[in-house]
Amino acid sequence: MADIAIRNVKKDYGKTAVVHGVDLDIKTGEFIVILGPSGCGKSTLLRMVAGLESITAGEVAMDGVVVNKLEPRERGCAMVFQNYALYPHMSVADNIGYALKVSGVPKAERRARILAVATTVGLEDFLDRKPMQLSGGQRQRVAMGRAMIREPKVFLFDEPLSNLDAKLRVTMRAEIRRLHKRLGATSIFVTHDQVEAMTLADRLVVMNAGKVEQVGTPAEVYGRPASRFVAGFIGAPPMNLVDGQVVDAGRFQIDEHRSLFIGAGSGMPAAGRKVAIGIRPEHARLVPPETPHCLVATVDFVEELGASRVVHADLGGIAFAVLFSEPTPLVAGDRVGVELPSEHLHFFARESGRRIDRHAPFVVTPQLQEA
Secondary structure (H helix, E strand, O other), rough: OOEEEEEEEEEEOOEEEEEEEEEEEOOOOEEEEOOOOOOOHHHHHHHHHHOOOOOOEEEEEEEEOOOOOOHHHHOEEEEEEEEEOOOOOOOOHHHHHHHHOOOOOOOHHHHHHHHHHHOOOOOOOOOOHHHHHHHHHHHHHHHHHHHOOOOOOOOEEEEOOOOHHHHHHHHHHHHHHHHHHHHHHHEEEOOHHHHHHHHHHOEEEEEEEEEEEEEOHHEEEEEEEEOOOHHOOOOOOOOOOEEEEEEOOOOOOEEEEEEEEEOOHHHOOOOEEEEEEEOOOOEEEEOHHHHHHOOEEEEEEEEEOOEEEEEEEEOOHHHHHHHHEOOOOOOOOOOEEEEEOHOOOOOEEEEEEEOOOOOOOOOOOOOOOOO
16 A cells, blocks of 8 residues: 655647646545546546656656656555456456566465455456456456555546446445545546545535635535535536626626625625635425515426435526425526525635635635736
8 A cells, every 4th residue: 555645747639738737645544535537637647657658847746756757657555447458368357367467476376366356346256257258347347456466555446337327336436435445546537527426425526627626525525615616527427506796795697687685794805806606416406486585496407316306497597506405396498586595505706616604704806806
């Protein structure tokens, strides 16, 4: 197991910058999930840790040793790929034990270790089969077993569940989490799937356009998003965001016809400030449209999710979602009122997109100052 320190790591392909100075400390035995949309640089960052991509600038250190110039096999990492990367002509046993064979481990010891690993990942009855005779989930277990048998200091997962169907992804998430708990190895898992990220991570690293937007536990990232991007990316459905301007203490102006009265004690930014307010769908309330100080919306459709349902509404050109646990009689075209409880509001600077701490005195900084 290893501590990993990533210091101002950058990656350029010619004149195109892909990763823009990432800093991250990963503790021994921690399960880190790097989350972000396609093209944000998360897989490139993982491959730089593995040694499969050169580092343009910055350093990656493991247990205090800078590994920038070490070959992948010298770093003590094992990688599990999205496409499994199995040898199709080899049996499950030979795929799992290939690294031991090339290292010259005696056959008897090799067989014992292969059986032990195969039992751990539930493949002890499939050792003689070829990859083409296995399901997608079984192939992924072979890939995991091949990584495990090397007894690496670090496990690296590059979107390993993307090719599996929805039901199998749920099963494999649980297996990966149990495996990590059993082995206690340092793990970095890359995904664009927020459900995978939230269920697997000790800490999340949310990336956007080659930069780290936020690092924190899943609860911290969901409950206090550091930026408008994180607020809109995390959550299903994501946080509702409404642009406007603070008019005075307790009043938020959306446009010339609509204001939202939030309350002077809500910690709103200073008057005149252009901000976006955010609220999670489960915290917004639907009320009769004649309710004083509510915003009037029109129902677009109701999305049934089994244990819950989401009312999608049009708030005068602004898409807005409200999550319910109880059944609702609302249908498309119904007029409803929307209330945004002040205790659940989030504030973001319009220009920078960064979070404004509602519990601290408002101070204009270069990062938050609006034009």
